[in-house]
Amino acid sequence: MNGPWQIRVLYDGDCPLCSREIRFLERRDRGRGRIQFEDIAEPSFDPGAYGLDARDVMARIHGVLPDGTVIEGVEVFRRAYAAVGLGWLMAPTRWPGFPRLTELAYRIFARNRLRWTGRASACEAERCQVVAPRAPGEQRTRAREPGFGHVRVRALGLALLATLLACQTTNAPLKVVNEVDLDRYVGRWYEIASFPQRFQRGCVATAANYTLRDDGRIQVENECRDGAFDGDLRRAEGVAWVTDPSASQAKLKVQFFWPFRGDYWIIELDPEYRYAVVGHPSRDYLWILARTRTMNPADYQTLLARIEAQGYDLERLNQTPQPPAP
8 A cells, every 4th residue: 555755766867876776765665655756867857846956966866855845965865765664774874973974975976976887978068077066055046957858967866875785784784594403404405596606607407415524514515507407517515614503503604625715604494494595794695595496486585575684685686597307
């Protein structure tokens, strides 16, 4: 059921990162209508309708509240994420010392956004350059600039939020399951989906075999087919061990060759050990595993929702091709 909207975000539809953030907010809104979106890159966009001009929207991102109040800068991000239940992600921007830091980061992005988003060539005759914010006390003009509707305005906007959230998410604690029985966890697992990694490039029919050793460690044998189900078999062997033996046993380290090792955290686990999700505290690695080559669609969708709630970007997730069961 749709509720009253809480903020209208004036975003830059020509900015890939900004559009990605908009899609994320739309998904989080789940059709409830708490956020409205207006693309300032559309030729029909009229900044004068909000008491703004080309200079305003070029310099800072803006949002409009239901009572007509126009807000700008980082406050737009705070309001938008609060509207979809993620206000806690932006809470650090209010901590002592952080407001000034985030505003500084915002200004830096504003000056460099076209170059950073690969659109430096889009500007001709300096029409797209970000104009410095007005000095304190400078009169705001409400007049619409001639020809503005035909200029694809590229505002700074939501791409900064991607940077801010990336920093916060990296440092946010990743939750693991409460308990893992390693005797039940070992065995054969099939990869259902994962974040693409260079060391798995070209892999299909990916699977892993875990065996509990006498010394308490776990023998790891990963395998996949190269490029096709009948392709060459690729194997990698390693060892894993629990780093929190007195706790849940959900945090492990895995090593395939000395001295390099990585985190292997079990963040989701079916009570019957039918499926599991392995992550990394950086959220740069993710594997969905199952005892069979396919998963029940309802279970898979439930996992996706829980993974996303942990701060993972599901747009990076690729399903792994698996052959039909013999």
